[in-house]
Structures are given as structure tokens and as C-alpha cells.
Amino acid sequence: MDEPRHMTPDEFRRCGAALIERIARYMEEVEQYPVLSQAEPGSVRARLPSAAPEQGEPFADLLRDIDEIILPGLTHWQSPNFYAYFPANASGPSILGDLLSSGLGVQGMLWATSPACTELETHVLDWLVDLLGLPQEFKSSAAGGGVIQDSASSSTLTALIAARERASAGAVNEHGAARGPDGAKEPRLTVYTSRHAHSSIEKGVKIAGLGRENLRLVEADECHAMRVDALEAAIAADRAAGAVPAMVCATVGTTSSGAVDPLPAIGALCRREGIWLHVDAAHAGSATICPEHRELIDGLEHADSYTFNPHKWLLTNFDCSCFWVADRAALIEALSVLPEYLRNRATESGAVIDYRDWQIPLGRRFRALKLWFVIRHYGAEGLRAHVRNCVALADWFAAQVEAHDAFALAAPVSAGLVCFRHRAGDALNEALMNRLNESGALYLTHTRLDDRLVLRLAVGGTATRRAHVERAWARIVETAGALSAEEFAA
Amino acid sequence: MDEPRHMTPDEFRRCGAALIERIARYMEEVEQYPVLSQAEPGSVRARLPSAAPEQGEPFADLLRDIDEIILPGLTHWQSPNFYAYFPANASGPSILGDLLSSGLGVQGMLWATSPACTELETHVLDWLVDLLGLPQEFKSSAAGGGVIQDSASSSTLTALIAARERASAGAVNEHGAARGPDGAKEPRLTVYTSRHAHSSIEKGVKIAGLGRENLRLVEADECHAMRVDALEAAIAADRAAGAVPAMVCATVGTTSSGAVDPLPAIGALCRREGIWLHVDAAHAGSATICPEHRELIDGLEHADSYTFNPHKWLLTNFDCSCFWVADRAALIEALSVLPEYLRNRATESGAVIDYRDWQIPLGRRFRALKLWFVIRHYGAEGLRAHVRNCVALADWFAAQVEAHDAFALAAPVSAGLVCFRHRAGDALNEALMNRLNESGALYLTHTRLDDRLVLRLAVGGTATRRAHVERAWARIVETAGALSAEEFAA
Numbered sequence: 001m002d003e004p005r006h007m008t009p010d011e012f013r014r015c016g017a018a019l020i021e022r023i024a025r026y027m028e029e030v031e032q033y034p035v036l037s038q039a040e041p042g043s044v045r046a047r048l049p050s051a052a053p054e055q056g057e058p059f060a061d062l063l064r065d066i067d068e069i070i071l072p073g074l075t076h077w078q079s080p081n082f083y084a085y086f087p088a089n090a091s092g093p094s095i096l097g098d099l100l101s102s103g104l105g106v107q108g109m110l111w112a113t114s115p116a117c118t119e120l121e122t123h124v125l126d127w128l129v130d131l132l133g134l135p136q137e138f139k140s141s142a143a144g145g146g147v148i149q150d151s152a153s154s155s156t157l158t159a160l161i162a163a164r165e166r167a168s169a170g171a172v173n174e175h176g177a178a179r180g181p182d183g184a185k186e187p188r189l190t191v192y193t194s195r196h197a198h199s200s201i202e203k204g205v206k207i208a209g210l211g212r213e214n215l216r217l218v219e220a221d222e223c224h225a226m227r228v229d230a231l232e233a234a235i236a237a238d239r240a241a242g243a244v245p246a247m248v249c250a251t252v253g254t255t256s257s258g259a260v261d262p263l264p265a266i267g268a269l270c271r272r273e274g275i276w277l278h279v280d281a282a283h284a285g286s287a288t289i290c291p292e293h294r295e296l297i298d299g300l301e302h303a304d305s306y307t308f309n310p311h312k313w314l315l316t317n318f319d320c321s322c323f324w325v326a327d328r329a330a331l332i333e334a335l336s337v338l339p340e341y342l343r344n345r346a347t348e349s350g351a352v353i354d355y356r357d358w359q360i361p362l363g364r365r366f367r368a369l370k371l372w373f374v375i376r377h378y379g380a381e382g383l384r385a386h387v388r389n390c391v392a393l394a395d396w397f398a399a400q401v402e403a404h405d406a407f408a409l410a411a412p413v414s415a416g417l418v419c420f421r422h423r424a425g426d427a428l429n430e431a432l433m434n435r436l437n438e439s440g441a442l443y444l445t446h447t448r449l450d451d452r453l454v455l456r457l458a459v460g461g462t463a464t465r466r467a468h469v470e471r472a473w474a475r476i477v478e479t480a481g482a483l484s485a486e487e488f489a490a
Numbered sequence: 491m492d493e494p495r496h497m498t499p500d501e502f503r504r505c506g507a508a509l510i511e512r513i514a515r516y517m518e519e520v521e522q523y524p525v526l527s528q529a530e531p532g533s534v535r536a537r538l539p540s541a542a543p544e545q546g547e548p549f550a551d552l553l554r555d556i557d558e559i560i561l562p563g564l565t566h567w568q569s570p571n572f573y574a575y576f577p578a579n580a581s582g583p584s585i586l587g588d589l590l591s592s593g594l595g596v597q598g599m600l601w602a603t604s605p606a607c608t609e610l611e612t613h614v615l616d617w618l619v620d621l622l623g624l625p626q627e628f629k630s631s632a633a634g635g636g637v638i639q640d641s642a643s644s645s646t647l648t649a650l651i652a653a654r655e656r657a658s659a660g661a662v663n664e665h666g667a668a669r670g671p672d673g674a675k676e677p678r679l680t681v682y683t684s685r686h687a688h689s690s691i692e693k694g695v696k697i698a699g700l701g702r703e704n705l706r707l708v709e710a711d712e713c714h715a716m717r718v719d720a721l722e723a724a725i726a727a728d729r730a731a732g733a734v735p736a737m738v739c740a741t742v743g744t745t746s747s748g749a750v751d752p753l754p755a756i757g758a759l760c761r762r763e764g765i766w767l768h769v770d771a772a773h774a775g776s777a778t779i780c781p782e783h784r785e786l787i788d789g790l791e792h793a794d795s796y797t798f799n800p801h802k803w804l805l806t807n808f809d810c811s812c813f814w815v816a817d818r819a820a821l822i823e824a825l826s827v828l829p830e831y832l833r834n835r836a837t838e839s840g841a842v843i844d845y846r847d848w849q850i851p852l853g854r855r856f857r858a859l860k861l862w863f864v865i866r867h868y869g870a871e872g873l874r875a876h877v878r879n880c881v882a883l884a885d886w887f888a889a890q891v892e893a894h895d896a897f898a899l900a901a902p903v904s905a906g907l908v909c910f911r912h913r914a915g916d917a918l919n920e921a922l923m924n925r926l927n928e929s930g931a932l933y934l935t936h937t938r939l940d941d942r943l944v945l946r947l948a949v950g951g952t953a954t955r956r957a958h959v960e961r962a963w964a965r966i967v968e969t970a971g972a973l974s975a976e977e978f979a980a
Contacts, residue, residue: 003879004872006952007582009514016514019586020506023593024499037605041841044609052617056869059583062862066590070859073606078595085603085831088853090595092497093549096509100556102588103513105568105580105807113575115527116563119534127542150640151851161697176678176701177667188666199829200852206827207651207850209699211666255831311853317595318855337696339689341575341745341937341946345924351531360697360850361641362690363578363801365808369560372552379546382494389493434835447831456831462496 005056015059022063023095030079031463034440037075044073075443080463081472084445086255086283086417087460090317093377097370098317108364111352112344118353121148121368124375125322131380132288132308135301138324140353146324147358148367152282153200154360155307155323158335160204160247162305162325163276164189165334167246173334177209180242189246190238192216194226194261196254198280214243223412224259224449226250228266235273247276250303252296253284256447257454258414260284260296267302276304282321283458284415286313287391290384293415304330313416313460315386316374320367323358332357386462390416393469394459400473406480410454418457419449422480426453428487432480439479442472495546505549512553513585520569521953524930527565534563570953571932571962576745576773576907577950580807583867587860588807598854601842602834608843611638611858614865615812621870622778622798625791628814630843636814637848638857642772643690644850645797645813648825650694650737652795652815653766654679655824657736663824667699670732679736680728682706684716684751686744688770704733713902714749714939716740722759737766740793742786743774746937747944748904750774750786757792766794772811773948774905776803777881780874783905794820803906803950805876806864810857813848822847876952880906883959884949890963896970900944908947909939912970916943918977922970929969932962 007015047069077088108117125146126139138144149155164172167189172178178186189210193201195217205215216238219230235245248270250261263279270277279300285308287293300306307323310316325331336357338347346352356362378386398413401420411419421429429446433455437443444457459469497505537559567578598607615636616629628634639645654662657679662668668676679700683691685707695705706728709720725735738760740751753769760767769790775798777783790796797813800806815821826847828837836842846852868876888903891910901909911919919936923945927933934947949959 002871002875004868004875007867009517012517012582012585013510013514015582015586016510016589017507019589019593020503020510023590024503024506026593027499027502036602039605041601041605041836041839042609044606045613048610048613052614052621052865053869054871056872057866059586059867062583062866070594070606070610073604073609074594074596075602075604077597077604088595088597090592092502092505093552095502095589095592095595096505096549098592099506099509099585099589100513102580102585102807103509103516104560104564105578105585106564107567107578107808111531112526112565114563114565114567115529115531116534116560119532119563120538120560123535123538124542131542151853153851153853157697157850164699172699172701173696174702176669176704177699179666179668179676186669199827199832203825203827203850203852206663207647208697209654209662209667211662212664214666255829317592318597318853335693337689337693339745341935342689344935346531349531360647360693361643362693363641363643363808375542376547376552377497377549378494379543381492381544382546385492385494445831445834 018063022066030076031081033076033079035076035079035081035443036437036440037073038440039073044069078462080461080465080468081442082461083457083459083472084443086312086458088311088318089313089315089460089462091315091374091462093373094316094370097373101366101369104366106366108366109356109362110342110344110347110354112346114366117366117368118355120372121355122146122353124368124372125324127375128322132285133294133297134306134324137326138306143328144324144326145328145353146322147355149321149323149359150319151321152280152307152309153203155321156200156249156278156280157204157207158323158359159278159305160191160208162331162334163247163278164208164210166276166330167244187242187244188214190214190216190243191247191249192218192231192234192245193249194218194220194251194254196220196224196256196259197249197251198255201249220259224254224257226261226266228262228269231266232269245273245275247278249278249280252279252281253415257411257419257449258284258417259411260414263297263299263302267299271302277302278305279303281306281308283309283312286310287387287415289380290387310371314374314383315378315462316371320371390459393464393466394418397457397459397469397473404477410449416459419454420457421452421454424484428483429453429455431483435479435483436475441475508549508553512556520566521571523566523569525566525569525571525933526927526930527563528930529563534559565933568952570951570955570958572951573947573949573962574933574935576802576948578801578808579803579805579950579952581805581864581952583863584806584860587863591856591859594856596856598856599846599852600832600834600837600844602836604856607856607858608845610862611845612636612843614858614862615814617865618812622775623784623787624796624814627816628796633818634814634816635818635843636812637845639811639813639849640809641811642770642797642799643693645811646690646739646768646770647694647697648813648849649768649795650698652821652824653737653768654698654700656766656820657734677732677734678704680704680706680733681737681739682708682721682724682735683739684708684710684741684744686710686714686746686749687739687741688745691739710749714744714747716751716756718752718755718759721756725763735763735765737768739768739770742769742771743905747901747909747939748774748907749901750904753787753789753792757789761792767792768795769793771796771798773799773802776800777877777905779870780877800861804864804873805868805952806860810861880949883954883956884908887947887949887959887963894967900939906949909937909944910947911942911944914974918973919943919945921973925969925973926965931965
């Protein structure tokens with residue numbers, strides 16, 4: 001029988017060297033590309049053959065097609081001129097840690113299926129508790145522990161399932177969610193978050209079978225942070241109607257504007273009411289590696305779970321979302337299913353963590369490697385310097401906005417995110433954003449605050465330096481001026 | 491302000507070269523390692539410092555610790571002597587495609603956030619419809635389409651949410667799941683799968699808020715395949731009790747024994763009853779790249795969704811689970827949430843796919859690259875040759891089992907999986923497995939069939955050749971002989 005043409009280790013050396021070189025060159029060149037892809041829908045597919053090849057092709061053909069087909073179809077998240085959404089910054093050590101994960105090809109669903117995959121993850125997440133100033137209860141040496149998820153969406157869904165089971169004493173897992181109190185014996189469960197919270201909360205509530213109408217989008221104050229009096233009133237009203245409040249999701253750094261919900265008051269309320277408090281610091285959480293930003297998580301000692309994404313701002317390429325719980329037993333109880341074919345002696349000894357019970361899927365990559373590589377390459381000092389550079393650049397940009405007659409800040413600057421707008425109104429701001437993005441010189445996105453269209457500039461790129469932000473600001477002023485003149489001429 | 495010590499492109503070239511060399515050497519050496527890690531709980535952590543470094547460390551220190559700390563703590567999934575669970579095989583082109591994904595660092599949640607990430611994925615999944623002989627309705631040019639998920643667990647959960655919403659006309663997303671018919675207006679939803687189906691079905695049903703008691707584990711026939719008469723009876727009983735059957739999950743190649751549920755009859759029943767049919771071919775699905783194995787998916791034209799994992803048997807490293815739907819509108823309707831900050835012109839044009847609406851999380855890696863690299867490196871012919879080699883080795887092994895007095899097959903050989911046992915009973919089989927695994931010479935796992943402990947040998951490693959399987963068989967016979975003699979002596 002024919003052997004398939006496997007890539008030999010020596011071929012892997014040669015092809016690997018060529019690809020490392022291509023990626024290094026990409027790092028050198030990425031600044032020159034239009035940040036937002038200028039591809040038309042279907043233009044990438046139009047260049048691909050309609051059927052897969054019958055015979056294998058040389059690696060050189062792949063390298064060619066990366067240049068000719070893939071690169072023109074990319075939006076360059078690693079460009080120093082990328083200011084859209086939140087960053088998803090990468091770094092050399094992270095890319096190499098991820099390469100090692102792919103190269104070892106282990107699958108860490110159980111401790112036994114690669115002990116190092118589990119133990120390094122537990123260990124690095126314990127390190128991060130200290131590095132980030134998180135409550136000691138989140139450590140694996142206490143009753144808690146950390147785990148890497150693919151995204152904050154998954155972290156939040158995981159927290160929601162644990163909260164749901166705690167609130168229902170396991171009844172939802174067993175019997176399904178309920179729509180009480182109208183006529184049924186079992187009460188409905190309710191969930192609370194700010195109206196500025198991330199869409200993943202609503203998506204999670206729907207996936208978990210709790211129903212969108214049982215999610216309360218709590219009113220916010222003038223800084224777009226959750227109002228605790230409104231939260232308290234919503235909880236009281238639901239209890240009066242016979243519902244059981246299951247979870248509050250507070251946000252440290254909303255996607256819209258970087259607003260920070262008041263954790264101390266929310267936490268005290270959740271403790272009093274016996275409600276699971278999950279804290280979503282997907283982007284801003286990286287900042288607490290600097291002591292001067294620790295106030296962001298004041299009150300976190302009341303939280304039952306916490307998530308932040310090193311794949312956003314901590315130089316670790318997607319996907320890497322860290323998630324901690326204060327009581328790992330509640331999490332495992334909610335998510336564990338143990339079929340015969342996964343039974344093994346290490347699991348039965350009770351001495352190990354099986355991370356399959358800490359997440360939605362069963363299988364898992366060795367993602368701790370890239371985080372370990374990043375922390376060791378940069379050291380805590382290097383990571384702090386990175387955050388401080390980004391914050392300083394955002395502060396500089398915000399100062400320009402404030403000093404300019406035609407522009408205004410639309411929210412307090414928060415963890416590298418500047419929300420601003422041109423005073424001429426939504427139409428000009430939208431035109432401004434589109435023209436800037438079409439220019440390829442930079443990429444930023446928008447939100448709506450106080451019913452007005454607002455531009456968001458999130459500084460977090462690994463390669464973003466003062467000169468880039470200065471050029472971005474100059475381009476924004478110049479483009480806005482041109483648009484205003486056109487409007488005047490029209 | 492201090493700049494963090496970012497890795498320059500030139501440092502990346504040097505460190506990258508060293509790591510490529512290390513991985514190539516791992517490929518050459520992996521056969522020599524004990525397959526199942528012999529680490530004790532805590533032994534990896536004991537070698538790691540209790541706090542993260544304050545200053546950055548040289549890359550050479552990381553390379554040293556890979557050898558000294560990580561490798562001894564691995565279970566070697568890429569060893570040619572790995573026969574446990576199902577394989578999670580990798581290959582050079584796959585590792586390099588994944589490296590490119592990390593190196594480009596794009597995030598494909600929306601078409602606009604990297605058009606090539608979306609379009610290559612759609613395109614390669616259309617290729618696979620033809621390569622694997624799947625129904626044309628699954629193509630994006632029809633009403634369907636494919637997407638890459640992290641795991642079959644997530645594919646199944648995604649299917650379940652879509653099925654749940656179709657069965658409830660969107661009511662669960664809006665109002666939450668219901669526990670009817672006892673007293674409530676809204677009926678409960680029920681789900682059906684074989685009692686031999688994967689544990690991820692139960693986990694998904696619980697996550698989705700439907701309740702474990704609403705999952706019917708349908709009885710199986712003597713080949714461990716779902717009995718259609720039992721399925722039909724369960725559906726009828728639930729309807730009579732006022733429930734609404736929402737989904738049937740059929741398995742092509744169960745994890746326990748490789749059993750194949752009868753899709754033609756199940757599909758016809760689901761059509762008649764208007765029930766969403768999801769087909770889980772996580773492992774065996776790779777086989778249908780060979781025309782002689784297409785009978786595995788006879789009847790798939792009745793399915794609403796289908797999943798198989800290239801990260802199991804198709805030479806693509808974890809994570810890469812392909813998932814198709816026949817009606818993408820039903821999927822998107824069930825999972826779409828569109829906040830202001832994700833609005834963009836491409837989405838509003840309706841001309842593009844935004845894959846965030848096809849999955850549980852929001853963010854996503856450029857995973858299509860590794861699958862594209864694998865298909866192009868091997869060509870369809872190479873992929874077929876790989877599957878045929880594995881199947882031939884499993885058949886050879888099964889023939890040895892059948893020819894040996896002391897051993898017996900415990901199920902029909904299926905897609906590279908051999909279930910067998912020693913005739914001396916459970917105690918000897920368990921001792922045999924443990925001694926083999928402790929020897930480091932090979933790694934296999936077990937299941938229970940017909941209330942007996944059964945050993946599973948899954949052939950799928952990229953580097954597994956005839957000589958490895960021959961040595962595995964010789965070792966099994968020899969170890970069983972030694973155990974029998976010990977027992978006799980005792």
C-alpha cells in the first residue's frame with residue numbers, strides 16, 4: 001500500500017525555517033499594509049480553486065499563496081495602527097509558545113493525558129493571582145483555581161452554568177430550566193448586568209436556557225457604570241415576583257467605553273443576597289499588573305469568578321482567556337460528566353485537576369505554554385512597562401482631543417481606551433470613521449453612548465509607539481477638516 | 491518611560507529557528523519516550539518557581555525547561571505507540587499552518603475583521619463536502635455551510651441550540667427552557683441519543699438548560715448501534731406525555747466501540763417527525779475521504795447538521811472540528827446577538843458570513859490555515875492513503891486477536907478502532923492495561939461493553955507503522971501471558 005507523503009523532520013526543518021522567516025518579515029512589514037482589509041466580499045474565494053487538489057503540492061506553493069491570496073484579505077490586527085475593538089496583541093514569545101503547543105500535539109482533557117499541560121496551567125494561573133493582585137481565594141492552594149478558556153464569552157458561560165446550578169441546587173442540570181412562578185412549582189432564575197455590558201452575557205443567558213427576558217440590563221450612571229441602587233431594586237422586584245436571582249455579571253472596563261462597575265458595593269450586595277458575582281475584565285484586567293491600576297479591582301474579594309484575556313492586551317496571541325473561581329467544587333459539580341472511557345487511576349485518586357470539568361468542551365490545547373513564554377520572556381517588569389506605555393499613549397491622545405475645539409471626549413479615558421467624537425454630530429463622525437478606515441492608515445471602530453455615535457481608539461498594539469498615535473491624531477484632525485470643508489462646500 | 495523588551499524580528503528568527511529544530515528533534519525522538527507520562531501528581535509543579543520572574547529571562551532558559559520540566563510530564567499523543575482514546579494526530583503542514591495563524595494574529599469574529607479568515611474557512615469546508623462525499627446541501631452555495639469549531643462537544647452544543655430554537659420557535663432564547671407539561675403552558679423539549687453516544691451530548695443538554703432527565707439514552711442492538719424501534723417508541727411516549735422532541739443525535743463511530751447508528755432509518759424517522767437530526771462522526775468521519783468507507787454516512791442527506799474532527803484522524807493538530815448545517819439561517823437565528831460596537835457595513839450588506847453567529851464564543855482564530863495546509867500538502871490521495879494505512883493496521887491487529895485462543899474481539903472493527911479482551915475476565919484485562927501503560931511501550935484505554943471491561947486499540951498516529959502495531963501485539967500477548975502465569979502461581 002502507498003505511504004502518504006508525510007513531511008519528514010528534515011522537511012519540517014526546511015519548511016519551518018521558511019515560514020519563520022516569512023512571519024519575521026510580516027512583523028517588519030505589517031505597518032505598511034492597509035490596516036482594514038480592502039477586499040470585496042468573495043474576492044478571496046474567487047482566487048481559490050473550486051476543488052481540493054488530488055495530489056499533494058509543494059510547500060513553496062503555499063508560501064506563494066500566503067502572499068498572493070491571504071495577505072490581501074487580512075485586516076491586520078498586529079499593525080501598530082490598529083485601534084479598533086480591543087487589541088488582540090501578540091508577541092514573539094507567545095507565537096513560539098503556541099508553536100510548541102502545536103508541535104507537541106498533546107491534548108489535556110485529563111491530568112493523565114498530559115500532566116504538564118494541567119500542572120503548568122494551574123501554576124501559571126496561581127502566579128497571575130499574585131502578579132495581578134487578585135484575591136488569594138482564587139489560588140489552587142485555597143478552594144479556588146484558574147483555567148484557560150478560549151474567550152471571555154466561554155468564561156462567562158462557564159460561570160453562568162456554575163451560578164445557575166448553585167442557585168437551583170442542581171435542578172436545572174437535572175430537570176431543565178423553569179419558567180416559574182406563573183403556575184409552575186419551580187422558580188425562574190434571573191441574571192443581572194449593566195446595559196453597557198458585553199453581548200456575550202446575553203448570548204450566554206440564551207445558550208444556558210435561561211431566556212433573554214430573565215436578563216436584567218441594569219441602568220448605568222453618567223460614567224456608564226452600573227447603578228447599584230438600580231441593581232438592588234431589580235433584585236428586589238424579581239424576588240417579590242417569585243424569581244431566584246442567580247448571577248450578577250459586573251464589568252471592569254466595558255467594551256463600549258471602558259466603564260468600571262462599582263465592585264465594592266455590588267460585591268457587598270451579592271454577598272448579602274447570596275448571588276453569584278462574576279466579574280468580566282476581559283480587556284482592562286491586564287492593567288492590574290501595575291499596582292497603580294489595582295483600584296480597578298477593588299472589591300473583587302466578593303467575587304465568585306473572574307475573567308480577563310491575556311489575548312487582548314497582555315501580548316499573548318488569541319486564544320487565551322484566564323478564568324478563576326473562588327470555589328472550584330461548585331464549578332466541577334456543575335460541569336462534570338464521567339463516562340467509563342475517561343475513567344483513570346489519577347482521576348479516581350482525587351489528587352489531580354481534570355480541566356475538562358472546568359470548561360464547555362472536552363478536549364483542550366496546551367495553551368499555558370504561550371502564557372508561560374510571555375511571562376518569562378518579559379518578566380513582570382516588562383509586562384508592566386507595556387501596559388504603562390499604552391496607557392500613556394492613550395492619555396496623550398485624550399489630551400489632544402480635549403485641547404481641540406472640534407473634538408470632545410465622550411467618556412473618561414479607561415485602560416488605554418479613548419472614546420471621543422467630533423462635535424459636528426453623528427453623520428460627520430460616521431463619515432470620519434469610514435474615510436479613516438478606507439484610507440488604510442489606521443483602523444478604529446465606534447459605539448453609541450448617550451444616544452450619540454462615538455469613536456473608540458484602543459491603544460494596545462505590541463508595536464504601537466508614540467509616533468503612530470501622533471500620526472493617527474494628525475490624520476483624524478486632517479480628515480475631519482476635509483469632511484467639514486466638503487460639507488460647507490456642498 | 492522604559493520600553494518593554496519586545497522580541498525583535500531578528501530575535502524571533504533566531505529563537506524560532508531553535509524551536510523549529512527542537513520540534514523536529516521531538517518528532518525524531520518521540521518514539522523513545524514512555525507514551526503515558528510516568529509523572530506523579532504535583533511533580534511538574536514542584537519544579538516550577540513559586541513566583542513569576544520579575545525580570546525577563548533568556549529564551550535559552552525556556553528551551554532548557556522544555557527538556558527538563560515539560561517533556562517528562564507529557565503523555566505523548568504523537569508517539570507511534572499511542573493507541574488510547576482516539577488519536578489526535580498532527581503533521582508538519584498542520585503545525586506550520588497553525589504557526590502561520592499565530593504569527594498573523596488575526597481574529598475572525600466578523601468577515602470584516604479579516605475577510606480571508608472567513609472566506610478560506612468557508613471555501614475549505616465546501617471542498618470537504620466533496621472530498622468526504624457529504625450532501626451538497628451542506629455547501630455554502632446551497633442553504634447550508636460549514637464552520638470550524640474547537641471540538642465536537644462545541645459542535646454538538648451549537649447544533650443543540652439551533653435545534654432547541656427551531657423546536658420552540660425561538661421561545662427558549664426568549665423565555666428560557668420550560669418544564670412542561672405538568673402544569674405549565676409550555677412543553678418540555680426532549681433529546682435522543684444512543685446509550686453508547688459520547689458524554690458531550692449529556693453535557694450539552696445540561697448546558698443548554700434542557701435537563702438530563704429529558705435526554706433519552708436509547709437502547710442499542712448487539713453491535714452497540716441505536717435501535718430505531720426503541721427510538722421511535724421513546725419519541726412516541728414523549729409526544730403522548732406532551733413533550734416536544736427537539737433533536738436526535740446519531741453517532742457514526744461511537745467512542746466506546748466505533749458503533750454506527752443506522753442513519754437511513756433514523757433520518758427517515760426524523761424527517762417524518764420534524765426532529766432536528768445531528769450526526770456526530772467526530773472520529774470516523776475522516777474515513778469517508780475514501781469511497782470505500784462512504785457507507786458510514788449513508789442516509790446523511792436527512793441530517794440537519796454534521797460534525798467530524800480533522801484533529802482526531804485527519805493529520806490536523808487540535809483544535810479543528812468541522813461542523814456543517816443544511817440550513818444556516820436556523821443556526822444564525824439561534825445564535826446571533828448584534829451589539830452596536832460590532833455593527834459594520836459588510837455585515838449590513840448581507841453579502842458576507844460572520845462566523846461569530848455560528849459558534850458559542852465571539853472571537854476566533856484563523857484555524858482554516860492548518861486545514862488548508864494539510865489538504866494541499868497531502869492532496870486527497872495522501873489523505874486517503876493515511877486512512878487506508880490505519881485501517882489496514884487495525885484489521886491486521888484484529889486478525890491476530892481472532893486467531894489467538896486467549897483473546898476475542900468485543901465488537902466489530904470500525905474505522906481503525908479494535909475493541910478486544912482477554913478471555914480471562916475483567917480483572918486480568920484491567921491488570922493487563924495497567925501493566926502495558928506503565929511499561930511506557932504503548933498506551934491504550936478501556937471501555938465497558940455488555941457489562942465487561944474491554945480494551946480499545948485505536949490506530950491513527952501519523953507515525954504509526956506496521957512494525958509498531960506488531961510490537962504492540964507481541965507485547966500484549968507476552969504481558970497477558972506473564973499475568974496469567976502470576977495468577978496461576980499465586
